[in-house]
Amino acid sequence: MQGPPVSVIYMKVGVRRLKLFRVLNGEDVNKIHELSLSLLQNLGVKIFSKKALDILEGAGADVDQHKLLAKIPEHLVEEAVRKAPRSIDLYSRNPKLDLHLDGEHIFNITDGVATQVIDFDSGRRRPGRKDDLCKAAQIVDFLDYINAIFTPVTPQDTPLHSHMLHEFEAVLNNTEKHYCAGAVDDSREIPYLLEMVAAVVGGEEEIRRRPIMSACTCLVNPLIIPREGIEPHLELAKYNVPISIVSMPILGATAPITVAGSILLGNALILAGLTILELANPGTPVMYGSYPLSQDMKGGGHSGATPEALLVIAGHNQMGKFYGLPIYSGGTTTASKLPDAQSAYEKALGGLFSAMTGADIGAGGIGILENYNTLCFEQMLIDYEIVTMVMKLLEGVEMGNEALALDAILRVGCEGHYLTDRHTLSHFREVWEPMISDTKSYDAWLKSGGRSVAEVARGRMEKILKSHVPVPLDKDIRERLSEIVRRADKELARGEAVD
């Protein structure tokens, strides 16, 4: 392995030394691949976008413009996969915080897009606000192992016709880290969004060189590409903005109840989205993303943290690796409504499993509860604890002479202790360190307040919010961003309906 990327010096980045844990064998992977191609060619994809249908038709796909159905020949898909870059860069406001997705490092990003927030003061669940997003970005800016921010919450107190721009403004003003726009659903906002990127990176020409954002598209199962899931992204792709193509099959509802069937269906859908993007702009950096959910067959709800959903993520991670694409996957997810035991065990299992099976970016959907619907600040730190543990686990076991510590073992002998041995003193800072987990004796714990981990997280969070000051943007850039957003508020309001 070569030396660490520059970014390691400025933030903490997971290093993947453990081999990938696989849930499919080579034959399984080939079968899913071939069946996916066959589904796209013979069943086809329903696409609610004339623009996307035209692109496919122009490339030779069998398109029924009336039924909005495109049957995509296998060779088009395979060529598209070849055009997609193997490793990609996600740029940041501060170039020192750029992410290089090379398969050897693991990055963590927030999840969303929630509409609700558990109010930090009252503890009550309420619609999210722009200041919640500002806070979340400030926290991401503080946490070393969280390398990027995905829109954790869509504010309900800003105009919906310009929400993307308000979100970007809130993020840019509160963190220097990479931004992945979560709810990119309106092409009309894209020119303003690009204008904002240009204001930060120094002009429109610079956007292509350093797009400081990426965008997520959440395609719809079974085999549907909505207009808002492709047209804004086609615009962004022209500027080299990386796109994470995400499939969210609901096992038993929008996808087969079986794990293999959901892997197959989701894989086919992601390939369809990728094909359109690569046909339109060859070389578009894309990421392969999986966020499955399970339909609860008894209660009617759903959860992304079931064993089956996690196996679908694992299968998708493996398929994405088969295509050589950077993997952007969920996993640190929960259906719980509170920062409680359920949220902790679901997120710990899911985060670890997703990272073990190949997520290059993901694993750290910190702070989100209720299946991506609610942001909880205390939960952000509980999940951060999980993230840092997972990152340490993936580093595996180092086996050099210094790590084997034979000298120290001989020095200490059969008696004595290692506490103050020079080997301990030179390496103890390398071990995982808890931020909020309790290790005290019972009495010491009781004396320090006898608090649950959620209460400890709350106290720590208060301190971070009070003390962490992100590096601000230059005043003229801040003003320019604010001017763009205000202009969009006004100009886009005229045609309030998106369609």
Added chain:
Amino acid sequence: MDQNVPPLEVINAFASVLREMGDKYERGELYIVELIAAGEGCRKAIMDIVEPKLKLLGVERKTLGKIVLGTVEGDIHDIGKNIVAAMLSTAGFEVVDLGRDVPIKKFVEAVKEHDPQLVGLSALMTISMINQGEVIKALEREGLLKGVKVVIGGAPTSQQWAEKIGADAYAPDAIEAVAVCKSLVGRG
């Protein structure tokens, strides 16, 4: 010492540095191994260099008090006791460490010989913690508990256990042990 700084001043300087480190540890700014390593370093310097000089000058060093400490008979788990010894010594106590698997008789003899203010009894196992009580009984039989206070600790022990066997105090961990011992000698 080579520059003729009075030995007691050297000791005071060590104490003030260690106190500062202790405060930093409490605030989460230092790691326990750093605190203990610093304590051990200072203790070694005092024992090897400063004490001989003091003796030469006929000056007596003031400590917070003397503690006879050991892991009781039947138990060889001594890492906790070692940490407590290091922390107490760092805090300014004179520590007489009897080691591990210490026979009851040896505690009695050590109290007679060293005349400490405190006796510390450590045990990790439910089967060996019984001997904490036996040491206290033996000290009582010999009339040695007058002027001596007993503090106990170890994973299976508790405040209730301390009360049951007639110990004066229970310390749940090494950090607390320092506070408990200070308060037992009226320096808390």
